[in-house]
Amino acid sequence: MNAEGRTRLDQMPEWHALAKHREEFGQTHLRRLFADDPGRAERYSVRVGDLYLDYSKHLVTDETLRLLQQLAESAGVFRLRDAMFEGEKINITEDRAVLHTALRTPESATVRVDGENVMPKVHQVLIKMSTFATKVREGHWRGHTGKRIKNVVNIGIGGSDLGPAMAYEALRPYTAREMDFRFVSNVDGADLHEAVRDLDPAETLFIVASKTFTTIETITNAKAARAWLLEGLGGEESAVAAHFVAVSTNAEKVAEFGINTDNMFEFWDWVGGRYSYDSAIGLSLMVAIGPQCFGDMLAGFHLVDEHFRTASPEANAPLLLGLLGVWYGNFHDAQSHAVLPYSHYLSRFTAYLQQLDMESNGKSTEREGRPVNWQTGPVVWGTPGTNGQHAYYQLLHQGTKMIPADLIGFVEPVAELGALRDQHDLLMANLFAQGQALAFGKSEEEVRAEGVSEAQVPHRTFPGNRPTTTILATELSPSVLGQLIALYEHKVFVQGAIWNIDSFDQWGVELGKALAKRLEPALTEGAEVAGLDRSTATLVERYRELRGR
Numbered sequence: 001m002n003a004e005g006r007t008r009l010d011q012m013p014e015w016h017a018l019a020k021h022r023e024e025f026g027q028t029h030l031r032r033l034f035a036d037d038p039g040r041a042e043r044y045s046v047r048v049g050d051l052y053l054d055y056s057k058h059l060v061t062d063e064t065l066r067l068l069q070q071l072a073e074s075a076g077v078f079r080l081r082d083a084m085f086e087g088e089k090i091n092i093t094e095d096r097a098v099l100h101t102a103l104r105t106p107e108s109a110t111v112r113v114d115g116e117n118v119m120p121k122v123h124q125v126l127i128k129m130s131t132f133a134t135k136v137r138e139g140h141w142r143g144h145t146g147k148r149i150k151n152v153v154n155i156g157i158g159g160s161d162l163g164p165a166m167a168y169e170a171l172r173p174y175t176a177r178e179m180d181f182r183f184v185s186n187v188d189g190a191d192l193h194e195a196v197r198d199l200d201p202a203e204t205l206f207i208v209a210s211k212t213f214t215t216i217e218t219i220t221n222a223k224a225a226r227a228w229l230l231e232g233l234g235g236e237e238s239a240v241a242a243h244f245v246a247v248s249t250n251a252e253k254v255a256e257f258g259i260n261t262d263n264m265f266e267f268w269d270w271v272g273g274r275y276s277y278d279s280a281i282g283l284s285l286m287v288a289i290g291p292q293c294f295g296d297m298l299a300g301f302h303l304v305d306e307h308f309r310t311a312s313p314e315a316n317a318p319l320l321l322g323l324l325g326v327w328y329g330n331f332h333d334a335q336s337h338a339v340l341p342y343s344h345y346l347s348r349f350t351a352y353l354q355q356l357d358m359e360s361n362g363k364s365t366e367r368e369g370r371p372v373n374w375q376t377g378p379v380v381w382g383t384p385g386t387n388g389q390h391a392y393y394q395l396l397h398q399g400t401k402m403i404p405a406d407l408i409g410f411v412e413p414v415a416e417l418g419a420l421r422d423q424h425d426l427l428m429a430n431l432f433a434q435g436q437a438l439a440f441g442k443s444e445e446e447v448r449a450e451g452v453s454e455a456q457v458p459h460r461t462f463p464g465n466r467p468t469t470t471i472l473a474t475e476l477s478p479s480v481l482g483q484l485i486a487l488y489e490h491k492v493f494v495q496g497a498i499w500n501i502d503s504f505d506q507w508g509v510e511l512g513k514a515l516a517k518r519l520e521p522a523l524t525e526g527a528e529v530a531g532l533d534r535s536t537a538t539l540v541e542r543y544r545e546l547r548g549r
């Protein structure tokens, strides 16, 4: 038992019951589970808003689900969920509330942090964003020389980049096509260079997005962007005001950088970076898709928030997804989780989820400070289908590792595809076929029946029994995107709650940042770095030598 009186996860009776159930489950095949239960596909599905989730191709029975739900109850998932929605400081290592859900809550609601209702300020910022986005979109916000803004470059990294960049790609058909949107994150100068090399500075607006406004990559890129702008516009410092706005929680640092805080869009320390793209961090996205679509997206988020908050455990989609991940990660030794969207527009979706999931649950310390005794967050990876099918799906089908996967697809192809819409059925046939092949495989008998030579039979056999969730949505609209992201946010929440880790801090990124800061002078000026290990010292020496320093 820990300090809060919570029994440790691996000592809970539900944990042991699941371990025993796993032994009994053995290699029970999905073929058998479907044969024994004709109603399985209908029963193991759930609808949330515009999303339809089929989880029938999972290695579970009613008993598995019952035990997992009991585990969630005993682990305090529902208590922690309610505490999150109520603004309690559940990010314990940073002593912060976790209230990204407030960003998409209607203004009439009351959500308190330290006694203050935060809803008025959330909506004030949304109005300020809308006014600004509309001005830029309608050409009323002019550059220093009076030209209309045609290009928007978001400079940020991690949560200040991945969200807007992902959503911009996802919602391209909804974007202002006459404008160009680019996202710069990497401190590699090539990123900024390639983003601006063909742009006219007089028509370019930079949105510097950083929660802390101290992140070295973002500040370095923002300074370089300012130098590029000034060089292009004749060096007048006053040009900066019309071409730079900021999104941050840190007004002091924004002012220090030289951006007028009137042109700063605020958010708050109770919004985690990786949970922030529906805050002012989404400003570039709002300029791209307009305030109306941004509002639709927020409504989509809110719909799933309410579902997560109120739906019964049996019908609670984020809870189910979280529990399935626990079942595989903790009782089947699955190490990774593939997210496979069958939409070209979701090209950045998995990259976004990598931060959401791996920065949240890549932890090995319990909330009270003890090392965990169980596996925590999986490696999340994947790329859009059908490209992955011709690359790594081989391993999914016949490799030695169990990799649960999410297959995500849409019923309606995007309208502007015109005649290319005809390809949509083929795309979706591939999605359904993959789920089918992974689940049911192809037996030796079936291979033999095709007249395959005996020597070839083992190579051509597919074991199947590889679990997938299929998420089917009507169309990739702003609302549906919000629904999907909220679904994953809360899935990650459920898992962190069960593993008893703080899903809202990210101390693991600090050491590398500090070491890079110490090493940089050694690379540029040959400065001595005290206590450097021989391997790193030799690499630095080699680097300097080859760079002719």
Ligand SMILES: O=P(O)(O)OC[C@H]1O[C@](O)(CO)[C@@H](O)[C@@H]1O
Pocket (backbone or CB within 6 Å): 157, 158, 159, 160, 209, 210, 211, 212, 213, 214, 215, 218, 273, 274, 359, 506, 509
């Ligand atoms: O928005 P900021 O403060 O620049 O931080 C960017 C990113 O850096 C991190 O702190 C990790 O390095 C992320 O959590 C965050 O999204």
